[in-house]
Amino acid sequence: MSTDAPDFNRLLDDTFGIFDGVLDKHAPQLAPVExxxxxxxxxxxxxxxxxxxxxxxxxxxxxxxxxxxxxxxxxxxxxxxxxxxxxxxxxxxxxxxxxxxLDVPVGEELLGRILDPVGRPRDRLGPIPAALRRPCERPAPAIMDRDPVQIPLQTGLKVVDALVPVGRGQRELILGDRQTGKTAIALDTIINQHDTGVICIYCAIAQRTSAVARVIAELKEREALDRCVVVVAEGNAPPGLQYIAPYAATTIGEYFMEQGQDVLVIYDDLTAHARAYRELSLLLRRPPGREAFPGDIFYVHSRLLERATHLRDEVGGGSLTALPVAETEAQNVSAYIPTNLISITDGQIYLSPDLFQKGQLPAVEVGRSVSRVGGKAQLPAYRAVAGDLRLSYSQFEELEAFSRFGSRLDDETRQTLERGRRVREVFKQPQGEPLPVAEQIAVLVAVTRGIFDPVPIDSIADASQAVRDAMTDRQPDLCRAIVDGQKLKEDQLQAIEQLAREAVADFVDDAAADSMR
Known part of the structure; x- marks a missing residue:
């Protein structure tokens, strides 16, 4: 009997062990919740x-x-x-x-959608079927994973692409007072990416709902929304949503960048983002620093903008270009937030309210705008045409200011002023009409080589249009060579010059032409 007891006990333990396993398998697994x-x-x-x-x-x-x-x-x-x-x-x-x-949905399903920073849809198109979510706060790519900025990001604006160029992976600040056209430059840049394959993300921070609606309507009208993601935290949204909005937009862009694609992110604007962060910090009793902003406001923006980069091919090869927008007050570029952002970014496009009031649109002030990286990524055709245009245009602006105090000018000074006024007129561009690279080059060749000198100021816009049309109709091979990044030879420049001279013949003022001779 004693020899059977161990076998019986073992059998009993095995039986109840199996039974307990069945119970554990079918019992609901309730994780503790704090x-x-x-x-x-x-x-x-x-x-x-x-x-x-x-x-x-x-x-x-x-x-x-x-x-x-x-x-x-x-x-x-x-x-x-x-x-x-x-x-x-x-x-x-x-x-x-x-x-x-805190995370946000990412993936191809977001293209063409409008959502808030948490990922909730705002376009009445139903839930977003994105299976993948990523944290809003992510570390910036390591230095050894980055490549130099070598490919241009064309904005379609002559004054920017020629004098303040932007490269893919760059951080270029758009700076200016209220109502000077900052969002218009960002919007034209998005529209100009229609056939480049660049995915665009527009992040509206504390903007009026009507202003955001106008941007979305413009993107729809230009058929650009299908390649865009719009992240919205309006002015009446809680400051917490406004604070996390740019980080969520960057996370969405990083997904595409890591897939080897090029991404453009617009932060409109980071001045409102800084105010939202200040409000949250003061409500939570964090100690204020300069101008009541918390001491880490610089770090808040630097860790955001450091995520913009051009990755090496070994880690995806994509790029994320950041165009943050910042607002100044009374043209005070030395204020706390603008100086912070200027020191973080790779240059700035400054918009002057004086130029805006004079009708010089886009109101880019060349003397206070700079690109510290994009020149290395600029197409060779621009460097051949506009190499010394920035310096000569700045000299013209100074000369024009001094000429107002004197009535007697020598012929050389008068010719420099007339050339400068035509350059300024050429830089004018209607909103929503970005230009292809080849058309920009043709117009810049015409104005820098004096083809527009005998053309009256009032006719410069029409003459420019004639040059652009002639370039696309008569030199398609040269247009492709310019876009492909080929360096323009002297005979090609002379061909463009001859083409432009014939195109503006109908607009030439004979009296002005005689005086030029």
């Missing part, structure tokens, strides 16, 4: 206690499906930035962890 309580709530922020294991920037859920992001991790409580309206919340409400850091 639940805290709101101790205080105000507009845009809340203080929560009882979540000892919460992560930085973790997504929290409140009653009424209100979302928040853990921002301050203090020993006794958590400062939470609310991503929805806070009127429905009160002290004592529950706060639940989601165990995931």
């Amino acid at each position: 639940v805290g309580k709101i101790t205080a709530v105000s507009r845009s922020v809340a203080l929560v206690s009882g979540l000892p294991n919460v992560q930085s920037e973790e997504l929290l859920r409140f009653p009424g499906n209100v979302l928040g992001m853990a921002f301050n991790l203090d020993p006794d409580e958590i400062g939470v930035v609310l991503l929805d309206e806070s009127e429905r919340l009160s002290a004592g409400d529950e706060a639940r962890r989601t165990s995931r850091v």
Whole structure:
């Protein structure tokens, strides 16, 4: 009997072990959820206690499906930035962890869609079927994963492409007072990418809803929305949404960059983003620094813009070009936020309210605009045509200012002024009409070689159009050579010059032509 007992006990243990395994297999797996309580709530922020294991920037859920992001991790409580309206919340409400850091959907499914920084659709086209989500905050690519900026990003604007060029992977700041055309330059740049394969992301931060609607309507009209993603945090959105908007837009762009594609991201604008961050910081009792901005405001923007780059082929070979927009007050470029952004970016396009009021559109002030990288990526045709145009145009502007105090000018000075006025007229360009590279080159050759000198100022626009039409109709092979990056030879430049001379013959003022001779 004693010899059978061990066998019986073993059989009993095996039987109950199998039974327990079946129970464990079919029992519901309930993961523990940490639940805290709101101790205080105000507009845009809340203080929560009882979540000892919460992560930085973790997504929290409140009653009424209100979302928040853990921002301050203090020993006794958590400062939470609310991503929805806070009127429905009160002290004592529950706060639940989601165990995931704030993220956003990414993928091809986002093209043509309008969404908020959390990934919720704003275009009434139904939910976004993106299976992949990535954190909004991600580290910038390592230095050894980056390649030099070598490929131009054409904006379609003559004054920018010729004098302040932008390369793919560059960070170029668009700077100026209110209502000087900053968004117009960004929008023209997006429109000009229609056949380049560049994916565009427009991030609206604290903009008026009507202004965002106009941008979207323009993109639809120009058939550019299909290659775009629009991330919107309007002016009436909570500051938390405005704060995370540019990071979410960058994460969306990085997905395409890592697939080997070229991406353009517009941040419109980072001055409003800095104000939203300041508001959140002051509400959470973070110490203010200069001009009441928190001390880490520089880091907030630098870690965003450092994510723009051109990757090496071994890690994808894509690029992410950033065009942040910043607003100045009374042309004060030395204010705190503009100087921060100027030091972070690779150059700036400055828009002057004086030029805007005079009708010089786009109102780019050449003397205060610079590109520290794009010149290396500029097409050779531009360097052959506009190599010394920037310097001569700046000299013309100074000479024009001094000439107002004197009535007697020598012939050489008078000719320099007349040439400069025609260059300025050539740089004028209607909004929403970006020009192909070859047409820009033809017009620049004409104006730098004096073809437009005998043409009256009022007829420069029509003469430019005639030159552009002649270039595309009569020199298609040369147009392709320019786009392919071939260096223009002297005989090709002379061919363009002869073509332009014949195209403007009908616009020449005979009296002016005689005086030029």
